[in-house]
Amino acid sequence: MFIDAADVERHLYELRRERLAAKMRGTDAAVARKSLTVAEKNAVLAKTGGCCHVCGGLLNEKWVVAHVVPHAYGGGHGIENLLPAHASCNGARWFYGSEEFQWIIKMGVYFRTQFEELDNPSAWTLAQQFVEHEQRKIKRRRNGRASVSSAQENGDVGAKP
Numbered sequence: 390m391f392i393d394a395a396d397v398e399r400h401l402y403e404l405r406r407e408r409l410a411a412k413m414r415g416t417d418a419a420v421a422r423k424s425l426t427v428a429e430k431n432a433v434l435a436k437t438g439g440c441c442h443v444c445g446g447l448l449n450e451k452w453v454v455a456h457v458v459p460h461a462y463g464g465g466h467g468i469e470n471l472l473p474a475h476a477s478c479n480g481a482r483w484f485y486g487s488e489e490f491q492w493i494i495k496m497g498v499y500f501r502t503q504f505e506e507l508d509n510p511s512a513w514t515l516a517q518q519f520v521e522h523e524q525r526k527i528k529r530r531r532n533g534r535a536s537v538s539s540a541q542e543n544g545d546v547g548a549k550p
């Protein structure tokens with residue numbers, strides 16, 4: 390389906406452009422966020438039997454309420470649009486459009502195979518950069534951004550801007 394890497398880049402760029410346009414439209418329609426009651430949070434958690442809707446893993450006490458249709462696209466805060474997720478999975482899901490997120494997952498699976506199974510040197514270089522990126526993120530979190538991430542990890546309703 391793609392001709393070459395430049396073709397992939399063009400397609401991802403177009404998906405990003407569409408996402409940002411949708412976000413701009415969604416801003417007007419967005420309803421003010423509200424805190425969920427304990428009963429509402431339990432109802433959201435029960436929808437997946439206590440598992441993260443992104444990865445399927447069991448949730449701990451740090452789960453968050455995620456929007457199925459992202460808030461940025463005008464998705465509502467009603468229970469029908471909410472599912473539980475790990476804070477890190479919800480962070481990775483961000484407000485990517487569904488096709489965009491599918492390509493990100495496919496690229497991640499391909500990258501992992503190139504790195505772990507096929508020892509592709511380019512994948513090893515990227516993996517090293519990824520490790521350094523993750524280390525910088527953890528360091529930043531320790532140096533003062535803890536209050537932001539703990540709010541997101543405590544089940545607050547909302548999506549990243």
Ligand SMILES: [Zn+2]
Pocket residue numbers: 441442443444445446474475478
């Ligand atoms: Zn998860």
